[in-house]
Amino acid sequence: MARSAVLEIGSRERNPTASSEQLLDATASLLSERTALDVSLSDIAKRSGLNSALIKYYFGNKGGLLLALLERDSKVAMAALAHLVAMRVSAEQKLKIHVSGLINAFYRAPYLNRLIHYMIAYGDDVSSRRVVTMFREPMVAAYEAIIAQGVAEGHFRPVDPTLLYHSLTGACEHIFNAASSAPSARGEPKMSEEMKQRHIEHVTEIFLRGLRPGLNEY
Amino acid sequence: MARSAVLEIGSRERNPTASSEQLLDATASLLSERTALDVSLSDIAKRSGLNSALIKYYFGNKGGLLLALLERDSKVAMAALAHLVAMRVSAEQKLKIHVSGLINAFYRAPYLNRLIHYMIAYGDDVSSRRVVTMFREPMVAAYEAIIAQGVAEGHFRPVDPTLLYHSLTGACEHIFNAASSAPSARGEPKMSEEMKQRHIEHVTEIFLRGLRPGLNEY
Numbered sequence: 001m002a003r004s005a006v007l008e009i010g011s012r013e014r015n016p017t018a019s020s021e022q023l024l025d026a027t028a029s030l031l032s033e034r035t036a037l038d039v040s041l042s043d044i045a046k047r048s049g050l051n052s053a054l055i056k057y058y059f060g061n062k063g064g065l066l067l068a069l070l071e072r073d074s075k076v077a078m079a080a081l082a083h084l085v086a087m088r089v090s091a092e093q094k095l096k097i098h099v100s101g102l103i104n105a106f107y108r109a110p111y112l113n114r115l116i117h118y119m120i121a122y123g124d125d126v127s128s129r130r131v132v133t134m135f136r137e138p139m140v141a142a143y144e145a146i147i148a149q150g151v152a153e154g155h156f157r158p159v160d161p162t163l164l165y166h167s168l169t170g171a172c173e174h175i176f177n178a179a180s181s182a183p184s185a186r187g188e189p190k191m192s193e194e195m196k197q198r199h200i201e202h203v204t205e206i207f208l209r210g211l212r213p214g215l216n217e218y
Numbered sequence: 219m220a221r222s223a224v225l226e227i228g229s230r231e232r233n234p235t236a237s238s239e240q241l242l243d244a245t246a247s248l249l250s251e252r253t254a255l256d257v258s259l260s261d262i263a264k265r266s267g268l269n270s271a272l273i274k275y276y277f278g279n280k281g282g283l284l285l286a287l288l289e290r291d292s293k294v295a296m297a298a299l300a301h302l303v304a305m306r307v308s309a310e311q312k313l314k315i316h317v318s319g320l321i322n323a324f325y326r327a328p329y330l331n332r333l334i335h336y337m338i339a340y341g342d343d344v345s346s347r348r349v350v351t352m353f354r355e356p357m358v359a360a361y362e363a364i365i366a367q368g369v370a371e372g373h374f375r376p377v378d379p380t381l382l383y384h385s386l387t388g389a390c391e392h393i394f395n396a397a398s399s400a401p402s403a404r405g406e407p408k409m410s411e412e413m414k415q416r417h418i419e420h421v422t423e424i425f426l427r428g429l430r431p432g433l434n435e436y
Binding site for chain 2: 177
């Protein structure tokens with residue numbers, strides 16, 4: 001977490017964006033340790049080893065900083081998704097890899113889910129809209145391509161990619177809500193690696209079976 | 219919305235809880251009109267036609283009021299779920315009715331989803347834990363019973379009821395996030411009755427197919 005701070009000491013003059021990366025790293029590491037999004041600018045400054053005035057300089061305010069963190073996370077995730085769509089494997093295989101990738105992303109960055117919900121519900125219109133553009137639009141486009149491939153391969157029914165985006169993302173993320181990962185009355189630990197793995201298998205099975213073609217006999 | 223306020227004028231002395239119900243009704247109607255949960259005590263007082271001091275008297279503070287609103291909503295929903303579990307219909311039919319009930323509940327009370335997430339993420343430990351007890355525990359118990367029935371009837375695979383709770387609830391609710399129901403760049407209207415109906419069909423098909431028994435051939 002303080003890794004990049006150590007590496008970048010004295011290099012601020014040569015690489016002005018290194019400081020903004022340090023601030024984003026510090027924010028991500030603080031958010032990963034907490035249940036709520038109650039991280040203060042002075043906490044971030046302290047963790048990054050930089051002056052909090054730099055947050056104003058680079059991001060304007062805390063909202064701008066959180067949006068920049070989401071932008072950085074979304075770039076990595078959406079590049080991986082575009083790569084997956086272009087791979088020469090079956091649509092079923094793509095969906096399987098995607099479910100695993102999505103749940104692992106929420107597991108590695110437990111703040112991601114809360115931050116997306118927060119920006120959508122409490123951000124201004126521009127931030128809220130930006131989060132939709134960062135995550136929803138590329139994901140719906142990816143699902144459209146994967147469904148079309150699966151239908152052509154005879155493994156999927158044609159389904160609405162926007163509805164699949166909501167049902168699949170919701171199915172993956174709900175378990176990462178704060179109280180679900182908080183210890184239960186029975187004293188179970190927080191979300192474990194083993195439970196994460198079982199959730200990946202559960203969601204994969206539901207959706208691969210759920211997308212299969214065949215008559216609707218209900 | 220001002221209905222109960224009209225009916226209850228002058229009856230406060232005879233029925234002291236009528237005022238608290240009026241305050242909950244006013245809160246629910248205000249929250250239904252807004253994207254965020256930014257309703258103030260004075261807005262609630264104004265809408266209910268009552269003095270805001272009564273909010274402190276009955277609920278302590280805004281957090282207590284929101285928790286009481288969730289308690290009231292959960293009682294209705296969980297009673298309906300218990301009734302469904304006891305019905306003499308197939309497990310497939312129960313799941314179908316449940317998905318429709320869940321999505322309709324989010325549609326009728328668009329604040330419900332946001333309020334649950336808010337109380338879990340930002341409420342104190344007691345409120346957060348209470349929300350889990352109100353919704354998660356009775357739902358997991360209901361799923362356990364429905365899965366056991368479906369397995370006995372030969373229509374369902376045995377799946378973990380807790381994982382099904384997360385995947386199914388998440389699949390139903392994600393579409394009700396603020397930005398999803400907000401107008402898109404293409405100028406589409408907010409969540410429509412028609413889209414809600416299509417989402418009910420989508421989620422029902424995914425999960426009824428997804429729960430079917432059969433060999434895992436992936």
